[in-house]
Amino acid sequence: xEERMIASPSFYADWRHVFKLDPDRTIPDEALAAVCRxxxxxxxxxxSSGVTYDNTxxxxxxIRRHDTPCALELTDPENAVPGFDGYFIPMVMNAxxxxxxxxxxxxxxxxxxxxxxxxxxxxxAYIVLNxxxxxxxxxxxxxAIPESRVMAYGQLADRLWRVPVVYLEYSGTFGDMSLTRxxxxxxxxxxxxxxGGIRTLxxxxxxxxxxxxxxxxxxxxxxxxxxxxxxxxxxxxxxxQDHVF
Amino acid sequence: xEERMIASPSFYADWRHVFKLDPDRTIPDEALAAVCRxxxxxxxxxxSSGVTYDNTxxxxxxIRRHDTPCALELTDPENAVPGFDGYFIPMVMNAxxxxxxxxxxxxxxxxxxxxxxxxxxxxxAYIVLNxxxxxxxxxxxxxAIPESRVMAYGQLADRLWRVPVVYLEYSGTFGDMSLTRxxxxxxxxxxxxxxGGIRTLxxxxxxxxxxxxxxxxxxxxxxxxxxxxxxxxxxxxxxxQDHVF
Numbered sequence: 001x002e003e004r005m006i007a008s009p010s011f012y013a014d015w016r017h018v019f020k021l022d023p024d025r026t027i028p029d030e031a032l033a034a035v036c037r038x039x040x041x042x043x044x045x046x047x048s049s050g051v052t053y054d055n056t057x058x059x060x061x062x063i064r065r066h067d068t069p070c071a072l073e074l075t076d077p078e079n080a081v082p083g084f085d086g087y088f089i090p091m092v093m094n095a096x097x098x099x100x101x102x103x104x105x106x107x108x109x110x111x112x113x114x115x116x117x118x119x120x121x122x123x124x125a126y127i128v129l130n131x132x133x134x135x136x137x138x139x140x141x142x143x144a145i146p147e148s149r150v151m152a153y154g155q156l157a158d159r160l161w162r163v164p165v166v167y168l169e170y171s172g173t174f175g176d177m178s179l180t181r182x183x184x185x186x187x188x189x190x191x192x193x194x195x196g197g198i199r200t201l202x203x204x205x206x207x208x209x210x211x212x213x214x215x216x217x218x219x220x221x222x223x224x225x226x227x228x229x230x231x232x233x234x235x236x237x238x239x240x241q242d243h244v245f
Numbered sequence: 246x247e248e249r250m251i252a253s254p255s256f257y258a259d260w261r262h263v264f265k266l267d268p269d270r271t272i273p274d275e276a277l278a279a280v281c282r283x284x285x286x287x288x289x290x291x292x293s294s295g296v297t298y299d300n301t302x303x304x305x306x307x308i309r310r311h312d313t314p315c316a317l318e319l320t321d322p323e324n325a326v327p328g329f330d331g332y333f334i335p336m337v338m339n340a341x342x343x344x345x346x347x348x349x350x351x352x353x354x355x356x357x358x359x360x361x362x363x364x365x366x367x368x369x370a371y372i373v374l375n376x377x378x379x380x381x382x383x384x385x386x387x388x389a390i391p392e393s394r395v396m397a398y399g400q401l402a403d404r405l406w407r408v409p410v411v412y413l414e415y416s417g418t419f420g421d422m423s424l425t426r427x428x429x430x431x432x433x434x435x436x437x438x439x440x441g442g443i444r445t446l447x448x449x450x451x452x453x454x455x456x457x458x459x460x461x462x463x464x465x466x467x468x469x470x471x472x473x474x475x476x477x478x479x480x481x482x483x484x485x486q487d488h489v490f
Contacts, residue, residue, distance in 0.1 A: 118404055
C-alpha cells in the first residue's frame with residue numbers, strides 16, 4: 001500500500017551455494033573450519049529431529065569463530081537461538097493437514113512473535129518430495145504428487161503468498177532436475193532453493209543450473225572432500241534463465 | 246532476488262471504500278447506477294453461494310456501463326469471467342483443514358493457472374470471524390479463536406507469506422473494531438480489508454478508522470440510501486496510524 005513498503009528480508013539474496021549443518025550431528029573443529037572457509041555463501045543450521053536450543057547455540061558459537069554468514073531454519077520456537085544473521089520459517093505446502101502448513105507457525109507467532117527479529121525473518125515454502133525422508137514423516141507430507149501439482153504449489157507460494165523462498169526438498173535422494181528447472185521457471189519473484197542428495201560434482205553442477213540456491217548437507221558428514229568440491233561446481237554452473245514468462 | 250522483482254498487483258492500492266455485489270442477488274439498474282456513481286473506489290464482485298459464470302458475466306456487463314473499477318473475488322475457477330480490472334483469490338487462514346486454505350486454490354492453479362492474468366491477480370488472506378455466516382460454513386472456518394490467534398494469522402500472512410491483502414470478514418454482523426485496529430497495527434506491508442455488518446454512518450466511520458479498506462455489502466440490497474451514505478462516512482474518517490512498529 002501507499003505508505004507501507006515491504007522491508008524485504010534479503011540476507012539470502014545472493015546465495016548460490018549453502019552448506020546445511022545439523023545441530024544433532026557431530027562435526028570436528030577442522031571439518032567445520034573447512035566448511036566455513038570453503039567459499040560457500042552461507043551456513044544454514046537446521047534438522048528434522050533432535051534439534052534443541054543447546055545444540056543449536058553450541059553450533060552457532062563454533063560457526064561464529066569464522067566469518068561465514070549463518071542462518072537458522074526455525075521449526076520450533078523453543079530453539080530460537082538469538083544471534084543468527086537470518087531466520088527462515090518453513091511452511092510445508094504439501095503437508096496433508098494444516099499443522100505443518102501454517103498451524104504450528106501461527107501458534108509460535110501467537111506465543112513468541114514479539115521476540116522475533118522480524119527484519120531478519122523470511123518465510124520458506126517447502127515442497128517435500130522424498131516421502132521416505134524424516135522431513136516428510138514429521139510433516140506428514142504427501143510426496144506422491146504429479147509434477148503439475150508441485151508447480152502449482154510453487155506458483156501459489158510465489159504469486160498469491162509472494163513468499164521470498166520456495167524450497168524443493170529431496171532430502172536423502174538426488175531429485176528431478178527437470179522438474180526443478182520447471183518449478184523455477186514458474187516463479188516470478190521467489191528464489192528457488194534446491195536441497196537433497198548432492199554428493200558429486202556433476203550433481204552439484206546440475207543443481208546449480210536448475211535452482212537459484214543449492215543446499216548441500218549430508219555429504220559433509222560422510223565425505224568432506226566431496227562436499228567441499230561442490231562449492232566451485234555450483235558457482236561455475238550457468239544458471240539457466242528459461243523463465244516461463 | 247537480484248534479477249526478478251515483485252510485479253506487485255496494485256489495482257486495489259488506493260481503495261478506501263468498496264461496494265461488494267453478489268452475482269446471486271438481484272439489483273435493479275437504477276440501484277446499480279447509484280452504487281457505481283456513489284464515489285466508491287471500486288466494485289468487488291463475489292459471494293459465498295450461488296455464484297456461476299453466467300450470473301457473474303451478466304453482472305460484470307451491467308457494471309461496465311459505468312466507469313467504476315471492478316474486481317472479482319474468485320473462489321471457483323469455473324466462474325473466472327475475463328474482463329475484470331483485477332482478481333482476488335481468497336485463502337481462509339482459519340479454515341479447519343487445508344482445502345480452503347490452499348487446497349482448492351492449488352488445484353485451480355494446476356488446472357487453469359495458465360489462463361490467469363497473473364499481473365492482475367492478488368492473494369487475499371481471509372480470517373472469517375462470524376461462525377454463523379455462509380462463508381464460515383462453506384470454508385469450515387474456526388471463528389471461535391482468541392484475539393491473539395487472529396493477530397498471529399494476520400502477521401503470518403503479512404510477514405511470512407507477504408500477501409498483499411488481509412481480510413477480516415465478519416459477514417452478517419458488525420465486527421470488533423478494537424481487534425480490527427490491532428490486526429492492522431500488526432501488519433507491515435499488507436492492506437487490511439474489513440467487511441461485515443456495516444449499516445450506519447457511525448459503523449462506516451469506525452470501520453474507516455480501523456481498517457485500510459472498508460467493504461460494504463448486504464445493506465445495498467436492504468437499504469440503498471444507507472448504503473450510499475457509507476461512502477462519504479468512510480472517506481472522511483481519519484485512518485488511525487497506530488502501527489505496532
